[in-house]
Amino acid sequence: MPDNVLTLHYDIEGNDFTSAGEASGDVKRKLRMLGISPNTIRKLAVAMYEGEINQVIHANGGHIDVEITPQLIKIVLSDEGPGIPDVEAAMSEGFSTATEEIHNMGFGAGMGLPNMKKYSDTFELETEVGKGTVITMTVNIE
Amino acid sequence: MKLRDFVNDMGLRVFAGEDNLDTEVTGGYCGDLLSWVMGRAKPGDMWITIMSNLNTVAVAVMSDVAAVLMAEGVEPGDDVIQRARERDVVLLGSDEPIYELAAAVSKKLGEG
Ligand SMILES: Nc1ncnc2c1ncn2[C@@H]1O[C@H](COP(=O)(O)OP(=O)(O)OP(=O)(O)O)[C@@H](O)[C@H]1O
Ligand SMILES: [Mg+2]
Numbered sequence: 001m002p003d004n005v006l007t008l009h010y011d012i013e014g015n016d017f018t019s020a021g022e023a024s025g026d027v028k029r030k031l032r033m034l035g036i037s038p039n040t041i042r043k044l045a046v047a048m049y050e051g052e053i054n055q056v057i058h059a060n061g062g063h064i065d066v067e068i069t070p071q072l073i074k075i076v077l078s079d080e081g082p083g084i085p086d087v088e089a090a091m092s093e094g095f096s097t098a099t100e101e102i103h104n105m106g107f108g109a110g111m112g113l114p115n116m117k118k119y120s121d122t123f124e125l126e127t128e129v130g131k132g133t134v135i136t137m138t139v140n141i142e
Numbered sequence: 143m144k145l146r147d148f149v150n151d152m153g154l155r156v157f158a159g160e161d162n163l164d165t166e167v168t169g170g171y172c173g174d175l176l177s178w179v180m181g182r183a184k185p186g187d188m189w190i191t192i193m194s195n196l197n198t199v200a201v202a203v204m205s206d207v208a209a210v211l212m213a214e215g216v217e218p219g220d221d222v223i224q225r226a227r228e229r230d231v232v233l234l235g236s237d238e239p240i241y242e243l244a245a246a247v248s249k250k251l252g253e254g
Contacts, residue, residue, distance in 0.1 A: 018221075021200030025229065028203065038185065038206065045204040046180045053197070106193045106201075111177030118181065 006030075006068040012052055012079075014061030017105065024049035027066055034068070037142045043119040044073050044139045050112040051077040051135055057102055058082070059133060072121070075137045083129040091117065091125075143167055143250055145209055145232060148188065152236065152246050154211065158223050159232030167208045170247045172240050176201045183207055190243050194218040202231045209233070211247075213240045 008030070010023035028045040048064070055062035059081025067074040084090045091113050098108030117123045120137035127133040146163040149156060156163070168186035173179050174193050183189055185206035191198065194216045202210050209232035212218065218226070218233055226233045236243055 018196060020197065021203065025200065025203050042185060042204070042206050049200060049204045050177065050180065105195060106174055106176040106197055109175040109177045111175070111181050115177055115181045 004070055006034075008066040008068075010052075010064040010066075012055045012062045012064060014056060014059065016056060016061075020053050020056045021049055023064055024052050031068070031073070036073075040073075040139060040142045044075070047116045047119040047137055047139065048075050048077075050116045051075065051137070053107065054112055055079050055081070057098065057107060062132075070141070072138045072140050075120075075135075075139075077135040077137075078132065079134075080132040083131055083133055084125075084127040085129050087125060087127060143254065145234075148247065148250060149234065151250060152243075155235040157212075157218055157233035157235055158226035159209065159230065162230060162232050165208045165232065167247075167251070169251065170244060171207070172244050179207075180205050188247050190240050190247070192216050192240070194222060196222055196225055198222070199225045199229060199231050199233075202226075203229050211236065211243060213238060213243050 024045050028041055031041045059079035062079030065076040089095045093114045094110040096108045096110035102108045121140045122138045124136045145165050145167055167188050169184050171183035171187045172190045174191050176197055179201055183205050187207045188209055188211055189207040190211045190213055192214055194212050198210060199222060212235045215237040
């Protein structure tokens with residue numbers, strides 16, 4: 001691997017709302033230290049956090065791999081959760097299967113996946129019911 | 143207009159971030175649904191909400207808002223205040239409802 005690529009790995013605990021966001025926050029701090037533009041960092045941080053919190057809420061946890069190159073940041077979110085039966089529905093604004101309890105915490109607006117798509121420059125979602133979900137996003141460095 | 147001016151002129155409580163009140167406020171956003179906030183709030187916004195949990199702090203971090211202003215007398219728990227301090231998030235509070243706070247913030251922003 002070329003030495004101008006930085007890779008990071010995080011394991012995300014399912015249903016743990018105390019540490020949710022710590023991985024995304026850590027990446028955000030590292031990008032700031034690298035001198036990346038605030039706008040790029042914000043797009044990346046929001047997109048990654050939406051994926052992270054989805055793993056916490058919907059997938060019983062997961063894994064996040066981050067690759068930082070001089071041109072772009074790549075995020076791979078993988079989980080062994082229930083998968084998404086209807087991707088088109090899940091990608092549309094307002095669709096959510098979140099419970100009442102999750103709503104009370106401020107989640108469940110059905111805006112997470114649309115936000116991930118909006119803030120990333122490329123977005124790919126692969127999912128299989130009963131197997132899990134893998135989302136790959138990239139954000140170009142301005 | 144800096145956070146400090148809003149705190150002084152609107153009589154806001156400061157739960158966390160006493161040392162970060164020099165941040166410039168450039169707009170405002172009201173909302174309690176966290177993904178709406180991340181999709182719509184702009185960097186530098188005063189985010190007015192009744193949410194006060196740990197996720198609120200995380201959303202403030204990710205979205206680069208200037209501060210979280212908790213309305214209606216909502217008070218964050220010690221764990222939330224602690225996390226906000228660790229993450230340099232400014233947490234403010236007021237007994238006023240969201241509408242009144244938004245109107246006051248908007249008026250002050252207009253004063254430039
Ligand atoms: N990793 C995942 N595994 C299984 N299902 C998922 C996963 N991510 C999302 N989903 C499904 O897709 C739906 C839409 O996700 P999205 O993030 O857009 O909204 P939400 O999480 O329900 O609410 P919000 O993100 O606005 O708080 C979820 O309600 C859930 O059913
Ligand atoms: Mg979501």
